[in-house]
Amino acid sequence: MSEEQTDIAPEPEAAEDDAYALDPKTIASIVYAVDVSDRDKLVELLDPLHPADIADLIEQLNAFDRMRLIRLYGAEFDGDILTELDEGIREEVIGILNPKVLADAVRDLDSDDVVDLLEDLEEPQKEAILEVLDDPDRIAVQQSLTYPEYSAGRLMQREVVMAPEHWNVGEAIDFLRNSDDLPDQFYHVILVDPRLKPVGKVALGKLMGSRREVLLNSITDESFHVIPVSRYEGDVAYAFNQYHLISAPVVDETERLVGVITIDDAMAVLEEENEEDILRLAGVGEESSLSDSVIATTRQRFPWLAVNLVTAVLASLVIAQFENAIAQLTALAVLMPIVASMGGNAGTQSLTVAVRALATRDLTGSNALRVIRREVVVGLVNGAAFALIMGIVGLLWFGSAQLGGVIAAAMVINLVVAGLAGIGIPIVLEKLGVDPALASGAFVTTVTDVVGFFAFLGLAVIVLL
């Protein structure tokens, strides 16, 4: 790898004006229209916006403006805005909406979007929405809700375009052109055997570009993945990303085709999983969002801080063993946080790489030992470098070569331990079925704090006192 590649990427035109619909001026005009209750103006301003942008806007307003905007916007409120909203805000908005507007909004949605909406609602709101649906829609939604949460069954669309495996291109095209109710968005025709088991898929572009007499099963996509209805959505997203899938058929326990998942749904899941990983690594509840209340936010963050308090007290107990040494040589108290802090940072580096590699399935049994060895050697090399630096700092600052030597030795020990703990703890947690993103941080910093203080103060007692 060349050194240039590790530089920060230049970001061409990252701040281009027209890249996002929601500029501050538009937001200000919308808030003004709400302030003066100018309904025509509000509709005119919101009309050109994508539902996703309107949802973002609603999230960014304070609760009072939000309520006024929704009331003023009235019947124009689109069901798609609801599906784009953050869960917390969504409940609030559903509470504000006029029941008739809500009914119209929900009736316009595809059944998989209604499922997505209902999943996160409290029971009374859920009932209210189910009631406004037409019978067939309600039954489809209720059936989807029987699949486990976070499963492919919840993610899939039920509308599927399929064809018998023995058809040719002409038959498929005639069939499609004579269908009344094709889904709005579909990209493949799924080939099925007589028992409705999917056996391949043909891209629409390929279908269009082939002669009528060509057999469908001779122009199927090279890579074909079938997803069991109970598969975890994170694994579905992984498959889409790994194999560059655009859509994939979903089958039940008897291998019968029951639905199809498209890449946009998979992309949304991937984004959520990444978000979860980042927030879990930082000890923030993964459901957190900017629009959460103070109470919700405080509650989400408290548990991790409580865990951290326990580990910090553990580290303090180590220090307490050396109170006499510190009383004799206060330089120890001055320098000891440096050793712990460096270990904590090095540990976090290893840990983050390990957690990511586990999430992307790059870290497996076959390379784990090699990666552990690498982390330990990296800890040793960086440890030696910083030992030298801190040894000199210790010498110059406190005029004691021995003190410099002690901090240098402690630094090497702690950085090696940091590498080992940073890679080893996530691997062990994964083996135990615990999400490494959630729990590794606390364990790793406990190890580096305890080892850091113990190594530094312990060596100091042996060498200096």
Place this chain on the structure above:
Amino acid sequence: MSEEQTDIAPEPEAAEDDAYALDPKTIASIVYAVDVSDRDKLVELLDPLHPADIADLIEQLNAFDRMRLIRLYGAEFDGDILTELDEGIREEVIGILNPKVLADAVRDLDSDDVVDLLEDLEEPQKEAILEVLDDPDRIAVQQSLTYPEYSAGRLMQREVVMAPEHWNVGEAIDFLRNSDDLPDQFYHVILVDPRLKPVGKVALGKLMGSRREVLLNSITDESFHVIPVSRYEGDVAYAFNQYHLISAPVVDETERLVGVITIDDAMAVLEEENEEDILRLAGVGEESSLSDSVIATTRQRFPWLAVNLVTAVLASLVIAQFENAIAQLTALAVLMPIVASMGGNAGTQSLTVAVRALATRDLTGSNALRVIRREVVVGLVNGAAFALIMGIVGLLWFGSAQLGGVIAAAMVINLVVAGLAGIGIPIVLEKLGVDPALASGAFVTTVTDVVGFFAFLGLAVIVLL
């Protein structure tokens, strides 16, 4: 938000056996085939695997096995494996490949994949690959390389399916069916005006389901986004994710259609950006991967550790001001890391939420003040809770109510400062054009360390001594 929602998500069948192609048994069989140089067996084992899985396998092997596998696999080596490989490993593999095999592998690739391949190679390897391409391909690749790195121009495919805006469905279908060279994968027909400016797009499914006399411009997709060729790829990925795009036309400065970007490319960029954010937050070079060497890894991690050393020394300088106090009351040395550590963790929580919200564009001028206020109040509430806990711990441990009061007060101060710094520093860095994911961590922990030690030791001097 209900409490249940903050629990860890149950993961149905996360460990299902057939979810991934690369199980340890398959890997072991492949390594064995390489060990005994059984070429037929190796080809038989690798044949059913997707190139992405073969690439993962190659990354997981050690350098020696990797070389042997590639030599044994020989002419079967597919170009798609190259595009799936990590950059670091890719250079190594290209160096191992027989030049004739490399030439065949590269010639099979689409031009945008060749561009992706060349971007990361050193000059001699780049030249070697350009040389084996046919003239038209080489020209297409060289032209793509004239667009800035990380721009839409690098990401797009040049093969575009377009139709004049005034055509009807019948004309479009006849045109498509008579084309010889349709791209393998395309999902929309892009409508253009006489100057080749894109004015809309028609989904293939919609085209198939509409009568022949229907005008194309009456069945265009509701949401239509045109991407300038120079737009930053991160912004492109954001648009795909925000607006659920499947494909989008790319235009040059004169608004002429020059290419198309599809969702799978956008998904790959989104994944890279997320990876970068996570690794930058942890102070790991964003180009890092599990297959990097010890030297590359050490180099990537050193700078952040060096920054951390500076901040740790800064914090130590604060402690050094209070050496007398510590000599008189060593309990201060025991307790002071707790205050700093809690502040650091609370700061990291706020910081992570802020960095993510900036990346997803949920944190804007219109809600920044509200979010800052929320973080400060959360800091105050959690600060008060932990102040109470630590006050009691301090009292019980050291039998001094005053010491308990001092650590309690310092805790409140530091957690409020942590909330403020955690949210404020990323916002300021973003305003200054610095990636907040890259630099915020160091600043925030410096603030919480310095404030933590200063508040605790300073109050101790005033109250206790």
